[in-house]
Amino acid sequence: MAVKECGSHGSSNSPRLLNFLRRYIIWLIILIVVTIIGSVLAWITLHTPKPRFILQDATVFSFNVSGDPPNLLTSSIQTTLISRNDKTGIYYDRLDVYASYQDQQITLPTSIPAVYQGHEEVNVWSPFIGGRSVPIARTNGLSLVQEQSRGAVKVLVHxxxxxxxxxxxLITRTSHLFVKCPALISFGNSAAGAIVSGRGVKYTxxxxCxxxx
Structure with missing residues (x-):
């Protein structure tokens, strides 16, 4: 008895195989594209020039250490910060400004609204930093009193x-930005600053940073 061969099995499997290969190729292309984009973003993050910052001036309205022993600082300072970006756009999603003295934060942080800075653009911010009766270390309080009596106090604006x-x-992932700007304020030298609004002294x-x- 002759056996009749049927070729329908091979033909029915061919569309399934083609669909599998098509999906495999599509996913492979997607994986390659994602890998390339990830590599480009990583390269941008590592090699893009950092923004530049300048502390233009600081206007001191109050700077008083109190307490016995001195461990409280009341201050009000308006800073002028200039940011310059040359080659790429930057999204500043969050910016907090504050001052420190000898590795201790001595003012409350002030937030700058989120902003986009295009390439070759310059941004100027003038945030107030300070606080009333901000607790500080006793040693820092004594040191601040001594330096202020000698006429100059060096702080860092962060x-x-x-x-x-x-x-x-392309937009990269979020990165953490740290900026430090030294500021030497000459309290004892009236010629070092200009009177502002009758009660503040502006130091250029x-x-x-x-x-x-």
Whole structure:
């Protein structure tokens, strides 16, 4: 008895195999594209020039250490910060400004509204930093009183934030921004500053800040 061969099994499996290969190729292409985009974003994050910051000036309205022993600081300072970005766009998602003295934060943080900075743009911010009766270490309080009596106090103005870079249509992941701007305030030298609004003294600093991301 002759056996009749049927070729329908091979033909029915061919569309399934083609669909499997088609899906495999599509997913492989997607994986390659995602890998390339991820590599480009990582390269941008590592090699894009950091923004530059300058502390232009500081206007001191109050700076008083109190307590016995001195461990409270009441201050009000308006700073002028200049940010410059040359080659890429930057999203400043969060920026907090505050002052420190000998590694201790001595003012409350002030937030700067989120902003986008295009390439070759310059942003100028003038936030107030300070606080009433902010607790400080006793040793720092004594040191502040001594330095202020000698005529000059050196503090650091910090910017702590979150940023993203934009290069063409690509936007990187969020990176942490740390900025430190030294400020030497000459309390004992009236000629070092200019009277502002009858009660504040404006000190021109033009200090280049250190930036790390």
């Amino acid at each position: 910017i702590d934030g979150k940023i993203r870079w934009k290069v063409g249509p 600093l033009v200090t280049v 250190s930036v790390s991301v």
